[in-house]
Amino acid sequence: MSCDTHAAAMGDRIRPEAATHVEASALEAIDSSSNPAPPTNGKRKAETELDRDTDERPASGAGAEGEDGVAVQAEGDTNPEGAVKPMSKNELKRLRKQQAYKEFKEDRKAKRKDRRHARQDRKRTEREVKIAEALAAGVDPKLALRPEGEPWRARPVPVAFILDCDFERYMRDPEIVSLSSQVVRSYAQNRKAKYQAHLLVSSWGGKMKTRFETVMQSTHKNWKGVSIVDEDFCEAAKKAHTIMTGPEGGELIDVLKPSQSEFEKSGSGVVRGDILDENTPASELEPEDIDQSIVYLSSESPYTLTRLESNVSYVIGGLVDRNREKGLCYKRAREHKVRTAKLPIGEYMAMQSRYVLTTNQVVEIMAQWLECGDWGEAFLNIIPKRKGGALKQQGGSQADTESLNGGVDEAEGFSMAIETAVGESDDKTEATQKADNPSVISARHEAS
Template sequence: MLESERISLSSQVTRCYSDNRRARYQSHLYISSYKGMMKERFETTLANQHLHWKGVKLIEGDYIEAAKAAEQEMKGPDGGQLIDVLQPRKGAKPALFRDEADATPQAEAEPEPAEDLKSIVYLSAESPNTLDRLEPNTSYIIGGLVDRNREKGLCHRRARERGIRTAKLPIGEYLEMASRRVLATNHVVEIMLKWLETGDWGKAFLEVIPKRKGGKLRGSAEEGDTTGADLDDSRLEDEEDDDEHSEEDQTTTENKNGNKGALESDEMQVDTDAVANAPAPAT
């Protein structure tokens, strides 16, 4: 990645922490593959302020290792409470479903993941699956590849190679967009946090997606397009308004709830892991 892209990534990761700290229902966040240039920037330019972050785990392992660590935490005494929106519902369709009407010739059905990987979902625009809702005790991986679209589809291929389930956010099912649907990593995290608060994807999208993208709510999910979001692997795009304030948001304010969460970075390839599961109410 270019130096400017590494700076952008650091800013987005910082905003993810800040948004989660202020959310009504905080999720478990892990920053995986925490090494290389990302680690150097946090420890030098950003003056180790991340050491004061509450509710965040930074580990050198990859996103699978982070997801497994998060799973153990969520099952433990500090796992948080299962909020109402995550409770199972009778007659509900699968949390992750394949929309056959939107299927393309290259969108092959994904193989069944190994038992120890079933609780991991990699968010990707290329996925043939769409999220209907978030599930408790599930790790959602946000691929924050800062490459300005040079490696389209890379995150999806990496997930498939490792036998990880994939899915896309249902933006096309709820919104009509006036511009491309590329979202910054922190926007994806914030959308998930808003869904935990409201249980409504439409409201979550409208509250988070920048107004300059011109998104408007469809008449209803049934009347609208049922395709998922074209997130371009949730790549980071230039977000002047986010980057302007992101380093200011890297404060030492404590997260009194104490819940923890996850993101992943790699020196040349970045996967920002957002584990949004079984959160307890923020206090």
């Protein structure tokens, strides 16, 4: 009896110690999973953080396990029965990524600081060299330090670009982040352009507005020459029309003036900057009571832009949907009875495949056209070379077309890629067909 009593007493004393050990192991496993050791190279790599041997990975549907086989549980995540739900592999990966991002935040900040200082040192050195050369030549250093060419000055024109941000319900959170970056790039490009259109952002609100006010620290409030409105694009267009026809509307540059031939072709005295595609069904024609002061850009439109018009607002749908939704911009324009049009990419560019433009790329292309008045040059300057686009030329050879786009090597081998796809026997025939009939390039916007 005394032995049994002593053994029972020892067992009661050991059980709390064992439970404490298991609990400590579980906490250690959670801490190690949420605070992974940084990689040796100092970079945040998913392969280093997440790759594990097959034996260490939990089975599908099971929670992650610590060193002592204790399942890691998601805090506060319970099933209807009240039991704690195990953390999935994807949740654990996401937790590790977030923790690694926080850990290396200071490292990224230090690297940005080092690059900024290096850039400042380089500019300082170049400035000192220019001053020394000017003094040696007996020239006033102030003249040597003046920037070459005409000094920059704001030159607004009576054209408006409206970014319609009323598509948030069709986008996921990462796509809203991408759209926010595109809006910032659109402002930066239009701001530094030779001729500045009036930029407006409509349907301001939701998650993107919250992101601008929190993560981006309300930097948009310091933007110049931009109007941000809570209403839809129609109300934004009314505000834009008031600005364009007012004293601050800007100068009417030559590219915005219709030519004499356009006046003669119009007959009615109303000169539009678009043309109707052939074989357009009657159902796609514009109604009589359409608003002529607004043009909604959409690849589904039967009208193709030939030039931009003065005192007209061009609406760009702020949509990043990875091409899931079809015809949203065109349908929205038809419902509001406004004009529609598409950029003439197919008339000027031969592409390897269908290409989708981002919001800021559309703004950059139209800003570039305001400067040069040539759609081909605008497309060639803005569309990335790696996409394999080449400028079409009337009567030009394939070699001439390739050379305009930087050659086969720089443009990812436009004709070479076509030959690989169709075979060596009839490669030239297929290449000619693709050049004459390029894929329709959507003006719906996607992150690059």
